[in-house]
Amino acid sequence: MKKIYGLLSAIALLMVLVLAGCSDSGGEGKGSDDGKSAEKVTKEGKDVVVAVASNFTGLDPHDTNDTLSNSAEKTMMEGLLGFDKDMKIIPLLAKEYSANDEATEFTFKLRENIKFHDGTPFNAEAVKVNFDRLADPNSGLKRHSLFAIIEKTEVVNDYEVKFTLSEPFGAMINTFAHPAALIISPKALEEHGKEIARNPVGTGPFKFVEWKPGEGLEIVKNEEYWQEGFPKVDSITFKPVTENGSRIAMLQTGEADFIYPVPTEQVEGIDGKDGIEIESKPSIVVRYMAMNTLKEPFDDKKVRQALNYAVNKDAFIKVVMNDQSSKLDSVIAPDVQYYAQQELYKFDVEKAKELLKEAGVKEGLKANLWGANNSSAIKAMEFLQQQLAQVGIEVEVFPMEAGTLSDKIWSVQEAKDADIELYYGGWSPSTGDADWGIRPLVGGEDAFPPNAYNVSYYNNPKVNQLILDGLQTADDAARAKAYEEAQGIIWEDAPWVFLTAENTIAGKKNYLKGIYLLPDGSLSVSELEIVE
Amino acid sequence: MVELKLTKKEAYMQQSMENIKSNTPFSEFWRKFKKQKLAFVSFFFILFLIALAIVGPFIVPYDIAEPDYNNVLTGPTAEHWAGTDAYGRDIFSRIVAGTQISLYVGLTSVFLGALGGTFFGLIAGYYGKKVDAIIMRGCDVLLAFPGILLAIGIIAILGPGLGNVIIAVAIFSVPVFARIVRSSTLAVKSTLYVEATKSIGAVPRRIIWKHIFPGTLSSIIVYFTMRIGSAILTAASLSFLGLGAQPPSPEWGAMLSGGRDYLNIAPHVTIFPGLAIFITVLAFNLLGDGLRDALDPKIKD
Amino acid sequence: MFRFIIKRILEIIPILFLVSIFIFMFVHMIPGDPARLVAGVDATLADVELVREELGLDKPIVEQYFTYMKNLVQGDLGKSLKTGRAVSEEIGARFMPTFWLTVWSMAWAVIIGLLIGVVSATKRNKWQDYFGMFGAVSGLSLPSFWLGLMLIQLFAVKLGWLPTGGMETWKSFILPAFTLGTGVAAVVARFTRSSLMDVLKEDYIRTGRSKGLSERKVTWGHGLRNAMIPVVTMTGLQFGFLLGGSVVIETVFSWPGLGKLLIDSVAYRDYPVIQAEMLIFALEFIVINLIVDLLYGILNPQIRYE
Numbered sequence A: 001m002k003k004i005y006g007l008l009s010a011i012a013l014l015m016v017l018v019l020a021g022c023s024d025s026g027g028e029g030k031g032s033d034d035g036k037s038a039e040k041v042t043k044e045g046k047d048v049v050v051a052v053a054s055n056f057t058g059l060d061p062h063d064t065n066d067t068l069s070n071s072a073e074k075t076m077m078e079g080l081l082g083f084d085k086d087m088k089i090i091p092l093l094a095k096e097y098s099a100n101d102e103a104t105e106f107t108f109k110l111r112e113n114i115k116f117h118d119g120t121p122f123n124a125e126a127v128k129v130n131f132d133r134l135a136d137p138n139s140g141l142k143r144h145s146l147f148a149i150i151e152k153t154e155v156v157n158d159y160e161v162k163f164t165l166s167e168p169f170g171a172m173i174n175t176f177a178h179p180a181a182l183i184i185s186p187k188a189l190e191e192h193g194k195e196i197a198r199n200p201v202g203t204g205p206f207k208f209v210e211w212k213p214g215e216g217l218e219i220v221k222n223e224e225y226w227q228e229g230f231p232k233v234d235s236i237t238f239k240p241v242t243e244n245g246s247r248i249a250m251l252q253t254g255e256a257d258f259i260y261p262v263p264t265e266q267v268e269g270i271d272g273k274d275g276i277e278i279e280s281k282p283s284i285v286v287r288y289m290a291m292n293t294l295k296e297p298f299d300d301k302k303v304r305q306a307l308n309y310a311v312n313k314d315a316f317i318k319v320v321m322n323d324q325s326s327k328l329d330s331v332i333a334p335d336v337q338y339y340a341q342q343e344l345y346k347f348d349v350e351k352a353k354e355l356l357k358e359a360g361v362k363e364g365l366k367a368n369l370w371g372a373n374n375s376s377a378i379k380a381m382e383f384l385q386q387q388l389a390q391v392g393i394e395v396e397v398f399p400m401e402a403g404t405l406s407d408k409i410w411s412v413q414e415a416k417d418a419d420i421e422l423y424y425g426g427w428s429p430s431t432g433d434a435d436w437g438i439r440p441l442v443g444g445e446d447a448f449p450p451n452a453y454n455v456s457y458y459n460n461p462k463v464n465q466l467i468l469d470g471l472q473t474a475d476d477a478a479r480a481k482a483y484e485e486a487q488g489i490i491w492e493d494a495p496w497v498f499l500t501a502e503n504t505i506a507g508k509k510n511y512l513k514g515i516y517l518l519p520d521g522s523l524s525v526s527e528l529e530i531v532e
Numbered sequence B: 001m002v003e004l005k006l007t008k009k010e011a012y013m014q015q016s017m018e019n020i021k022s023n024t025p026f027s028e029f030w031r032k033f034k035k036q037k038l039a040f041v042s043f044f045f046i047l048f049l050i051a052l053a054i055v056g057p058f059i060v061p062y063d064i065a066e067p068d069y070n071n072v073l074t075g076p077t078a079e080h081w082a083g084t085d086a087y088g089r090d091i092f093s094r095i096v097a098g099t100q101i102s103l104y105v106g107l108t109s110v111f112l113g114a115l116g117g118t119f120f121g122l123i124a125g126y127y128g129k130k131v132d133a134i135i136m137r138g139c140d141v142l143l144a145f146p147g148i149l150l151a152i153g154i155i156a157i158l159g160p161g162l163g164n165v166i167i168a169v170a171i172f173s174v175p176v177f178a179r180i181v182r183s184s185t186l187a188v189k190s191t192l193y194v195e196a197t198k199s200i201g202a203v204p205r206r207i208i209w210k211h212i213f214p215g216t217l218s219s220i221i222v223y224f225t226m227r228i229g230s231a232i233l234t235a236a237s238l239s240f241l242g243l244g245a246q247p248p249s250p251e252w253g254a255m256l257s258g259g260r261d262y263l264n265i266a267p268h269v270t271i272f273p274g275l276a277i278f279i280t281v282l283a284f285n286l287l288g289d290g291l292r293d294a295l296d297p298k299i300k301d
Numbered sequence C: 001m002f003r004f005i006i007k008r009i010l011e012i013i014p015i016l017f018l019v020s021i022f023i024f025m026f027v028h029m030i031p032g033d034p035a036r037l038v039a040g041v042d043a044t045l046a047d048v049e050l051v052r053e054e055l056g057l058d059k060p061i062v063e064q065y066f067t068y069m070k071n072l073v074q075g076d077l078g079k080s081l082k083t084g085r086a087v088s089e090e091i092g093a094r095f096m097p098t099f100w101l102t103v104w105s106m107a108w109a110v111i112i113g114l115l116i117g118v119v120s121a122t123k124r125n126k127w128q129d130y131f132g133m134f135g136a137v138s139g140l141s142l143p144s145f146w147l148g149l150m151l152i153q154l155f156a157v158k159l160g161w162l163p164t165g166g167m168e169t170w171k172s173f174i175l176p177a178f179t180l181g182t183g184v185a186a187v188v189a190r191f192t193r194s195s196l197m198d199v200l201k202e203d204y205i206r207t208g209r210s211k212g213l214s215e216r217k218v219t220w221g222h223g224l225r226n227a228m229i230p231v232v233t234m235t236g237l238q239f240g241f242l243l244g245g246s247v248v249i250e251t252v253f254s255w256p257g258l259g260k261l262l263i264d265s266v267a268y269r270d271y272p273v274i275q276a277e278m279l280i281f282a283l284e285f286i287v288i289n290l291i292v293d294l295l296y297g298i299l300n301p302q303i304r305y306e
Helices: A002-031 A033-038 A067-076 A124-135 A172-177 A186-198 A244-253 A264-270 A301-310 A313-320 A349-358 A375-389 A402-410 A434-442 A461-471 A476-493 B002-020 B025-035 B037-059 B091-127 B129-144 B147-158 B162-189 B192-199 B204-240 B252-258 B268-295 C002-029 C034-039 C045-055 C061-073 C087-122 C127-141 C144-158 C171-200 C203-210 C215-243 C247-252 C258-268 C271-299
Strands: A047-052 A081-083 A089-091 A094-099 A105-110 A150-157 A160-165 A206-212 A216-221 A235-240 A258-260 A276-291 A325-327 A365-372 A393-400 A422-427 A496-509
Touching: A047 A244, A067 A206, A067 A216, A081 A172, A089 A094, A089 A172, A094 A172, A105 A124, A105 A172, A124 A150, A124 A160, A124 A186, A206 A235, A244 A258, A244 A264, A244 A496, A244 C144, A264 A276, A264 A496, A276 A301, A301 A349, A301 A375, A301 A476, A301 A496, A313 A325, A313 A375, A313 A496, A365 A375, A365 A402, A375 A393, A375 A422, A375 B252, A393 A402, A402 B147, A402 C034, A402 C258, A422 A434, A434 A461, A434 A476, A461 A476, B025 B037, B025 B268, B037 B091, B037 B268, B091 B129, B091 B162, B091 B204, B091 B252, B091 B268, B129 B162, B129 C002, B129 C271, B147 B162, B147 B204, B147 C002, B147 C258, B162 B204, B162 C215, B192 B204, B204 B252, B204 B268, B204 C127, B204 C144, B204 C171, B252 B268, B268 C127, C002 C061, C002 C271, C034 C045, C034 C258, C087 C127, C087 C171, C087 C215, C087 C258, C087 C271, C127 C171, C144 C171, C144 C247, C171 C215, C171 C247, C215 C271, C247 C258, C258 C271
Parallel strands: A047 A235, A047 A258, A365 A393, A365 A422
Antiparallel strands: A081 A089, A094 A105, A105 A160, A150 A160, A206 A216, A216 A235, A258 A496, A276 A422, A276 A496, A325 A496
8 A cells, every 4th residue: 555655646746846847937937037138148259040940942042932941042142122121122233123114124223343152243144144044944943933924134234134024014023022033143053053052152141151951051241242331240050940849948048049930829938038039020921711612601702701700800819829910901911012901890790690691501500621730720720610610600620731731722623623611821922012912812713723822712803804904014003003902802702701910920139130020921131230 | 535535445345355255267367456556546547537538528617619718828726727728718627528539549549459460460470481471571561651651641541530540550559569469479389388289289270369369468468558658649749740639629639739839838738638648648557567467377476 | 590691681672672662652642742842832833833844743653653663773762852952862961860869869768778677577566666667657658749848948948958959969969869768768667577577487487596596697697588588679669660760859859860851751742752761761670670580589599590
């Protein structure tokens, strides 16, 4: 008997230790709060470590399509144009640009006396080499499609270059500012070919040193950078750290100076402690639940609107997003060009029930909800399940691993055969333009899977026409008008339950300045400095 | 509280056993098993868990699926003994209701795996030569499959859901059991009494079932109990990778990994399901040890 | 004995051949389109088709298989669909981190596991036994990702003694090797205990005792040697598992090993990398099993190789 008591008390002891260990870590964090947040932490040297959530897929901007790799490429290479903090277009390697009214010809005047890291001068010829590479249909580059529209690139003189498009494309300026249009040294391109993905050479503030997949990427200061006084740090090391908890621990211990993303759940726990500052800013990422508009009962606008009324977005933001997000009030986020605010579907269970009744939907309707299998998507779907239960819709949640999910979505050949009913998804229009926020998602038949991402199979001829109008001119006012009207119709038709515009969240030590996330989720380090 | 009840019960059992006083194999086993105090306690704890698995969903104080957004992530209180989760659901109720699921996953998957593995292990060990080579190389191929890939493959092909998690874990167990049983079979086969039985001309099926299988049983039981625990943990790892039970199922592993994002602000969300897993696995292991000693005919006291 | 080894080594070739077919089929059976995944979500259909062609995925599956086998025979594992790097290069960079982590985890786990097992078996039903087995069971009952995250909280964040992850100094090995080894130590301890207890009751041990051999000599000399068979099997299996790389531990500690490479490759359906990794695991397993089988013979001369 004694032994049993001994053992049971050992178990009890272990439990106490575990509990104490946990509450302690929380407790001490809070206790030391007052001391630590007032005290500014400092750093020796000028070498910065940035922990990111996944691996880079490559460092060739023309052949990568993830925001993370783009962020790394932007430290070493620059484009003719770029985006500032608020996704406004700014000139970089180009001094100025102009376009004809039909949006078919674009001319750039280039900055002079800039050299690539390998000493090659930057000029119109270098630009031509890059865009010829991108526009070549046989290149096999992942970003070719963005530039397939370029018919020819001409060198006007050493510092002036002219692009001619095969058809009008009003959103082209945004494409030039896209990270896919970064300029690589023509000499390096010739030397390395496709291997440029591991030997990037550009004009940027940092030079490539080493990239070990799985371990990290190291870059050092470009001493001859054309922008006087920059960069202000000696080196940056990017480390891939997948697990959220581990990434945060690195920031707490100072093994990393900057981390992103920070999961919304952790913000409250670490902000203001150990010299950590959390920066949470609106992004252009939208979150929505798409409904298959070809399937009963979601083919009825009333049902789709009812679902919009049935979901409590305030609670969604509180529970799922931990207040790090704002309500989505159009099909695109406020920082996207030509965004037009719509009137929210207010949370109203009674109204939702009424609309469902009008549409003849009976209590106990069953529906399947598909989505990704990461913890935040699962959390969101479980929340939606709870919300729709209030109006008598029984949702079954299917979290799916990335490959399976994409197969389910894109292996569809006939729109009417699509199995998809409800889908929880997100979208970030990487060009920052309304066109890329609307056309691939709700742009009619042309965007049905497998062509693009229109998983709600929404097809409104009026919207399709307006999208086309928006592309056929470079005139700002005309484009704005077309997109405003389109957004109004889409909102009314409600192919989605409009949920939130997400925040980008990064954590940094308070001695860092000038490092920030753009609304598209990419990182900017060109103004990074360490302050006392 | 729990321990007190159990010891009382145990005293009662002891008394009643003394009254019976018989010499059947079962009573012999029972007499030995009773001596394994820890296993005895575990045995009743597992009975308690099974009872909980049956009645749990009906006796929980709160609705396990009903959210309360005004009451999220509160620590343990008088109303919510184990606190509430990210949706304000009562964690204690969810753990109680989840007993069913976790036990079901653990027991079924290991049972299926043990069944297949024992069959192949006995045949391989007994017949040797080509049969052995084929079966064991087959096991190598299966074992060389990283469990996670196998799980992803199976779940991708069959779709997400608990049933497919069970199949994945079971398939992964087959070669492990086969190897363990085979090595015990080899050892038993080389002992004298099997050689003797063979020489008097017993048929293979009889030799395997009557003489070899009992000899391998202790290994099977020890591994069976260990495996139940690891099956529950594997289900948790699958949840960690987003391949586990579908929401809103209160499977312990899913609760545990779902709470990991809150580890530094609301540790109770992971600690209580973690303890539930911990104690359950502990009980199965201790029971296994006890059963092993009691079942082994060679143990004399 | 020597002939047995040669025979087994020759057996490896057809097995690997069968394994490669099996792996190829299994990997291609998993739903998911690498061209789509590599091209990314905002790729147009034209992009996807371009990528498909570029990667050679537009060819019929049988042709893809023959290309794969032809290259394999020549020792070419192909190129990663995701990064375009040679697969041998991808895997080469990840093998050593996993190998060393495995070695260190196994080293401490086997030593501690054996000690606990022997002490428990000889001090059966005494406090040493309960204590040892309780420790072993605890090691088995903790979900490793949870243990890892807790250890990081304690030793890296609170105490600042050890790094949180990565593989820079010897210090970075401590936490992952501890987390990874816990389960192994527990398994070794339990198997040693149960097996040694079996053996200690055998006739020849009693004979040894009655002949006046010291208890220590009986346990460590005769007993342990004979008790080792199941333990060696189990340890071999564990070694094989660990060499495959632990997806969970490598994720928690951001370890640049094979487990993490595998999960990343699966996410992209990076067929050449998955296939190559699995072939290597298969080879490792076959070799380990061969060694285990040979050890059987050394430990118990009664087992004959036929």
